[in-house]
Amino acid sequence: MQKHFPVSPSHSAVNVDVVTSPGGLRFWLVPSYAVPLVSLEFAIRGGAAQDPAEKAGLGALTAGLLDEGAGELDSQAFHRALDEKAVEMSFHCDRDHSGGRMRTLIKNLDRAAELLRLAVNAPRFDEEPFERVREHLNARLRHDANDPGTLANRNWKAKSFPHHPYGQPADGTLETLARIERADLVDAARRGMARDQLMIAVVGAIGEKDAAALVDKAFADLPAKAKLKPVAEAAFAGLGAIEKIDLDVPQSTIRFGRPALKRDDPDFIASVVAAHVLGGSGNMTSRLFREVREKRGLAYTVFGTFYSLDHGAYFYGGTTTKNERARESFDVASAEIRDVALNGLSKEELEKGKTYLIGSYPLRFDTSAKIASQLVHIQLERRAPEWLVERNREIGAVTMESVKRAAHRAFGDGSLHTTVVGRPEGF
Amino acid sequence: MTSSASTAPHVVNFTLANGLDVVVIPDHRAPVVTHMVWYRNGAADDPPGKSGIAHFLEHLMFKGTKRHPKGAFSEFISEVGGMENAFTGNDFTAYFQQIAKQHLKACMAFEADRMTGLILTDDIVAPERDVVLEERRMHCDSDPGAQLGEAVQAALFTHHPYGIPVIGWGREIEGLNREDALAYYRRFYTPENAILVVAGDVEPDEARALAEETYGKIKPRGAKPERIRPAEPPTVANRLVTVADDKVEQPGWQRHYLAPSARTAREGEAEALEMLAHLLGGGQTSFLYRTLVIKEKLVVSAWSYYHGAALDESRFIAHMTPAPGVTLEALDKAFDRALARFVEDGFDAGDLERAKTRLVADAIYARDSQSDLARWYGSSLAIGQTMRDVEEWPARMERVSAEDVIQAARGWLVHKPAVTGHLTPLVDEAA
Numbered sequence: 001m002q003k004h005f006p007v008s009p010s011h012s013a014v015n016v017d018v019v020t021s022p023g024g025l026r027f028w029l030v031p032s033y034a035v036p037l038v039s040l041e042f043a044i045r046g047g048a049a050q051d052p053a054e055k056a057g058l059g060a061l062t063a064g065l066l067d068e069g070a071g072e073l074d075s076q077a078f079h080r081a082l083d084e085k086a087v088e089m090s091f092h093c094d095r096d097h098s099g100g101r102m103r104t105l106i107k108n109l110d111r112a113a114e115l116l117r118l119a120v121n122a123p124r125f126d127e128e129p130f131e132r133v134r135e136h137l138n139a140r141l142r143h144d145a146n147d148p149g150t151l152a153n154r155n156w157k158a159k160s161f162p163h164h165p166y167g168q169p170a171d172g173t174l175e176t177l178a179r180i181e182r183a184d185l186v187d188a189a190r191r192g193m194a195r196d197q198l199m200i201a202v203v204g205a206i207g208e209k210d211a212a213a214l215v216d217k218a219f220a221d222l223p224a225k226a227k228l229k230p231v232a233e234a235a236f237a238g239l240g241a242i243e244k245i246d247l248d249v250p251q252s253t254i255r256f257g258r259p260a261l262k263r264d265d266p267d268f269i270a271s272v273v274a275a276h277v278l279g280g281s282g283n284m285t286s287r288l289f290r291e292v293r294e295k296r297g298l299a300y301t302v303f304g305t306f307y308s309l310d311h312g313a314y315f316y317g318g319t320t321t322k323n324e325r326a327r328e329s330f331d332v333a334s335a336e337i338r339d340v341a342l343n344g345l346s347k348e349e350l351e352k353g354k355t356y357l358i359g360s361y362p363l364r365f366d367t368s369a370k371i372a373s374q375l376v377h378i379q380l381e382r383r384a385p386e387w388l389v390e391r392n393r394e395i396g397a398v399t400m401e402s403v404k405r406a407a408h409r410a411f412g413d414g415s416l417h418t419t420v421v422g423r424p425e426g427f
Numbered sequence: 428m429t430s431s432a433s434t435a436p437h438v439v440n441f442t443l444a445n446g447l448d449v450v451v452i453p454d455h456r457a458p459v460v461t462h463m464v465w466y467r468n469g470a471a472d473d474p475p476g477k478s479g480i481a482h483f484l485e486h487l488m489f490k491g492t493k494r495h496p497k498g499a500f501s502e503f504i505s506e507v508g509g510m511e512n513a514f515t516g517n518d519f520t521a522y523f524q525q526i527a528k529q530h531l532k533a534c535m536a537f538e539a540d541r542m543t544g545l546i547l548t549d550d551i552v553a554p555e556r557d558v559v560l561e562e563r564r565m566h567c568d569s570d571p572g573a574q575l576g577e578a579v580q581a582a583l584f585t586h587h588p589y590g591i592p593v594i595g596w597g598r599e600i601e602g603l604n605r606e607d608a609l610a611y612y613r614r615f616y617t618p619e620n621a622i623l624v625v626a627g628d629v630e631p632d633e634a635r636a637l638a639e640e641t642y643g644k645i646k647p648r649g650a651k652p653e654r655i656r657p658a659e660p661p662t663v664a665n666r667l668v669t670v671a672d673d674k675v676e677q678p679g680w681q682r683h684y685l686a687p688s689a690r691t692a693r694e695g696e697a698e699a700l701e702m703l704a705h706l707l708g709g710g711q712t713s714f715l716y717r718t719l720v721i722k723e724k725l726v727v728s729a730w731s732y733y734h735g736a737a738l739d740e741s742r743f744i745a746h747m748t749p750a751p752g753v754t755l756e757a758l759d760k761a762f763d764r765a766l767a768r769f770v771e772d773g774f775d776a777g778d779l780e781r782a783k784t785r786l787v788a789d790a791i792y793a794r795d796s797q798s799d800l801a802r803w804y805g806s807s808l809a810i811g812q813t814m815r816d817v818e819e820w821p822a823r824m825e826r827v828s829a830e831d832v833i834q835a836a837r838g839w840l841v842h843k844p845a846v847t848g849h850l851t852p853l854v855d856e857a858a
Contacts, residue, residue: 032456034454034455034456034794035791035794035795036791037791037792037795039795075711075721076711076712076717076721079710079711079712080712080781083710083712083781083782083784083785084781084784085784086784086785086787086788086789088792103792105788105791128721132720132721132727135727135750135751136727136728138727138751139677139727139728139748140677142676142677143572143676143677143679143748145676145677146674146675146676147570148569247674248673248674249564249568249569249674250564250568250569251561251564251565251568251569253569282510282512283505284489284501284505284511285498285501285502285505293558294554295554296554296557297553297554297555297556297557297558297561298557298561299558299561300558300559300561300562300565301565320561320564320565321561322560322561322564352502352505352506355506355507355508356505356506356508357508358508359506359507359508359509359527360508360509360510361508362457362458362459362508362527363459363508363509363510363525365457366456366457366459366525366796366797366798367795367796368795369795422569
């Protein structure tokens with residue numbers, strides 16, 4: 001029996017002001033006074049793609065040291081200063097950008113802004129925290145050294161994007177981290193932290209004037225232009241290949257993928273709908289979930305989704321199945337991918353997929369921090385605030401024809417590059 | 428109807444005629460609601476020999492009812508762009524959805540329906556049992572760290588079911604069947620045993636009317652199901668549990684102490700333990716971090732955690748990662764030394780002040796997330812705490828004194844029997 005439910009209104013509850021500060025910085029602002037706090041998120045283009053191959057992890061290490069002492073404050077003094085006012089601050093490095101987030105009670109805004117300014121403009125990179133944080137990253141690498149998911153992921157990326165930064169692990173290796181010197185950190189921060197690559201969102205109990213003052217205090221003194229090295233388009237390798245990594249575990253961890261459409265491709269949005277129906281994360285009605293998990297009990301997790309980066313795009317999916325049935329699991333998943341590639345979606349699948357993607361969009365905006373993060377994400381995708389509404393309009397406009405064309409272009413003949421970790425039977 | 432304003436403004440609670448407890452947390456910032464149902468039963472209520480049944484049933488709750496065939500509820504949530512999930516703990520099982528507000532009633536109707544209408548057949552139960560076994564293989568059987576965690580728990584709780592993993596032991600999961608699931612379902616899935624939490628863009632009166640129209644129709648059973656669990660006997664034994672595996676390249680160290688939970692503690696004791704965990708090992712300004720990471724450079728990370736949110740006697744935990752070349756045996760001593768110094772020398776008034784600032788701020792930060800608030804209320808009520816317990820928590824933390832913290836450390840940690848866990852690479856002695 002097919003039931004119909006009213007589609008949730010696609011209106012966005014988020015009202016974004018695009019503000020230019022007196023210092024000349026553009027940022028997106030969402031005033032929201034229900035809770036007396038402010039969330040700020042920022043991103044700077046560059047990221048791990050700027051890491052030299054022999055010093056992979058440089059961006060991650062640099063980001064990890066921004067809150068480990070700045071200005072007059074050494075590491076302990078800086079952390080104590082954060083604690084005194086309950087200011088939360090963290091920094092990260094993604095593949096195409098690095099960034100950070102800060103959250104504070106509105107009453108502590110001035111101190112929070114000052115601490116953010118110090119971290120962004122005057123990190124000390126002292127010897128003690130440098131060695132400590134590097135050792136911490138080393139420990140994490142050793143901890144994950146034989147983790148099946150980490151092994152599969154690292155191998156798959158390295159073999160899919162050889163000779164490209166996307167094939168390098170963003171958190172480096174024991175060898176590459178060991179090669180990094182303090183001068184590298186200073187250089188990375190000086191070259192990368194600049195106003196022309198900066199994206200900012202501020203959300204919370206704050207008006208335009210105060211938000212602009214916060215943004216200027218933290219970022220206005222940064223150099224005008226970043227010195228980024230050009231990054232080539234990432235060519236995809238390994239289609240049709242299956243690599244096996246032997247590990248003495250009862251399950252086989254399978255990761256697979258192939259090249260896909262980039263964000264600026266006219267069929268991109270239609271391909272996102274196709275991937276959602278195929279194996280969207282959290283989609284308990286997806287084809288892969290139904291065929292691999294529900295019908296056959298082959299796995300607890302199974303997924304497939306697109307990653308669209310600045311210099312390449314790919315489909316990436318996987319599942320984890322006991323060794324004896326690993327081949328069956330892989331074959332079932334591959335067959336579904338081929339089917340979507342060849343035949344697209346059914347009318348019903350398309351409509352349901354669209355309704356879900358449209359209706360679930362507001363759920364990404366239910367806390368100040370999540371709103372700030374989404375707004376920076378949209379800026380990183382080089383889109384305007386109108387995207388908050390346009391996104392759902394574009395999804396709504398996907399047709400049977402466009403989704404079939406997009407699926408065919410994105411999944412091609414359905415061939416995959418695959419890595420299997422474990423003791424799989426049948427491979 | 429009671430209402431309070433200390434942690435979240437205008438939180439309202441009431442009980443329906445059939446015994447279902449309801450909490451409403453209004454938050455009108457976005458046209459979204461979080462809808463959760465918490466059952467006051469978890470893995471620690473699994474019958475002997477049937478470990479994993481609470482968690483297995485949680486999976487089976489998605490398999491359809493008399494009124495709604497398998498997948499209909501999930502399809503509905505998916506079609507309206509909602510999110511859903513469920514989780515099982517030692518003391519509770521919870522189901523939640525996040526949806527646009529106009530779908531709240533339909534969502535309530537589905538959830539109320541599966542409180543009593545579940546239908547299970549063998550051809551549905553069997554593949555789902557395989558899914559759970561794969562879940563176990565993935566999270567436990569392929570990861571030496573997780574295997575150590577299970578062994579440490581089993582050593583700490585020798586008799587109480589907190590010693591059994593929530594997902595269950597593999598051999599017992601293999602034996603679970605339809606009858607086990609239904610028997611457990613009939614015993615615990617009742618209005619008297621459930622707590623409904625609705626957070627988001629809804630007024631309490633409206634939520635109440637909707638709850639009465641849906642959940643209110645379920646017949647009461649007359650009494651809450653009883654949770655009968657054996658008590659953990661006192662012990663004087665220290666235990667060392669070791670997992671050596673050739674997949675381990677980074678050794679790890681942990682220690683677990685028995686400690687009262689928020690339910691079993693004397694007044695103020697759980698708060699003192701919480702503060703102790705914060706001052707001893709809560710972040711980079713904590714005592715363990717300053718002493719063992721920064722000063723002595725014996726470890727690269729150190730943290731401690733107090734698990735107060737439990738029905739029965741619970742645990743206090745410390746974890747450390749050794750620096751290269753430092754043995755786990757050296758960490759046994761280093762931790763004891765650090766703990767002794769913490770108790771003898773105490774800490775600065777400023778440390779306690781900063782910890783309190785942080786905890787009070789956390790209560791405000793929590794108000795930014797309707798689903799976090801819903802979780803906080805739901806999990807607290809599910810272990811038998813009251814609305815007042817939840818709302819007065821920041822005020823009670825403010826009252827913790829330095830003396831209370833030291834007393835808690837002396838009372839539960841210093842020279843107390845504990846389980847120490849060592850995760851090490853496999854060294855071939857013969858080689």
